[in-house]
Amino acid sequence: MYSTYLRLDIIVWASDRAVIRAARRKLARSAQRDPAKREARKRFYREMLEHHANAQRLIAEFRL
Numbered sequence: 001m002y003s004t005y006l007r008l009d010i011i012v013w014a015s016d017r018a019v020i021r022a023a024r025r026k027l028a029r030s031a032q033r034d035p036a037k038r039e040a041r042k043r044f045y046r047e048m049l050e051h052h053a054n055a056q057r058l059i060a061e062f063r064l
Helices: 002-006 016-026 029-033 035-062
Strands: none
Touching: 002 035, 016 035, 029 035
């Protein structure tokens, strides 16, 4: 899933809301609103936010 995060085309210091918006655009239209796939969407968004937080920590640590 890290490769999906890289394809979101967002900057490292973007807000969490921007990450969610970009991730939502990557989902198929049928998956965006299907109530049966709600838990899978939540997992996907959480994973994207986790990768984003890790990228922010890495940048802050090395002061890039």
